[in-house]
Amino acid sequence: MSGKVFLIGAGPGDPDLLTVKALKVLQTADVVVFDRLVSPEIMALIPAATRRVSVGKTSGFHSVPQDRINALLVDLAREGHTVARLKGGDPLIFGRGSEEAEELAVAGVPYVYVPGITAAQGAAGSTGVPLTHRGLATGVRYVTGHRARDAGLDLDWKSLADPDTTLVVYMGAANMAEIAAQLIAHGLAIDTPVLAVAHATTPREMRMLSTLAHVAADLAKGPMEAPVLFMIGRVVSLYSTAALPLPARAPTLRVVRNG
Structure with a gap:
């Protein structure tokens, strides 16, 4: 049977x-x-x-x-x-x-x-940061920042470094230094805003606001417990005005703002 x-x-x-x-x-x-x-x-x-x-x-x-x-x-x-x-x-x-x-x-x-609501949608809804927004992002890309057996990342960096697209990186905390460096090397501005969100939509949610140039160093200062999602792009500039409060009983919002 x-x-x-x-x-x-x-x-x-x-x-x-x-x-x-x-x-x-x-x-x-x-x-x-x-x-x-x-x-x-x-x-x-x-x-x-x-x-x-x-x-x-x-x-x-x-x-x-x-x-x-x-x-x-x-x-x-x-x-x-x-x-x-x-x-x-x-x-x-x-x-x-x-x-x-x-x-x-x-x-x-x-x-x-x-089907289930994917982490990117959950983080967008929880933080108030849209994945697309007229005048800021005409599309969104989901990529994984980790490969099986810790193999090296083999991504199309040139296409990912698109200022008109929101880039969402799953499972990328361990490789964020490489990811940020590659995006910058392929043309994305160093001051591109980045929002890292851990445990999105749950009482354990934490957020860290940074830039492409500083996100790896900021993570080193205050590591975030997995799973961590990274939202990269101009839409993150809306966070300061669109941010929704953290869920009840969540840790204090940790925001890092660098020039």
């Missing part, structure tokens, strides 16, 4: 931003296989009797390798379980959801995508 796997986006962390469909699946699934970045507020919505399997990853350490996660999902479904595969943000934006779907398809296991 075969079960089914739901590849679910948990959103950026605020349980109120979880989709209705995702909540229904979490409350009826037999097993929840979850990542480290899923917030405790989201995990609290899962019934206490539901089996939970942690497959969390941190930079440089994978508690469960991806191939074993793939096999686990297949095995659980073949046992007849309804499986909720829970990922932070959206499963199709740096979430490796499509890799797991490929394995499920090969194994003949039915699966369903349940």
Whole structure:
């Protein structure tokens, strides 16, 4: 007997931003296989009797390798379980959801995508900084600032250094010095504003305002706990006037302004 796997986006962390469909699946699934970045507020919505399997990853350490996660999902479904595969943000934006779907398809296991609000959208809504804004940004790009097995970054820096585009960097804290240097070397102004947001939309949210020239040094002065998202571009200039208050019980806003 075969079960089914739901590849679910948990959103950026605020349980109120979880989709209705995702909540229904979490409350009826037999097993929840979850990542480290899923917030405790989201995990609290899962019934206490539901089996939970942690497959969390941190930079440089994978508690469960991806191939074993793939096999686990297949095995659980073949046992007849309804499986909720829970990922932070959206499963199709740096979430490796499509890799797991490929394995499920090969194994003949039915699966369903349940989209989630990605971290960039959550951070934009939480901070009040738009991803696009007339006269400031005509487009937005999402890139990852970290590669598997700590391989070097291989990005199209020339196209990313576009002053008319908002650049959002996921998982980039460890490589921000290189990212900033490459963007500057390929033409982006050194005073381009940068907003770093950690744990966006949750009570643990922290923000740091900087510039492309100083963001790496500012991070070194006050490291931010992962996950950290970087919003780079002219839209960040709206932060001082559009900033929304931090969520209740959040740490004090840490703002670094450099010339």
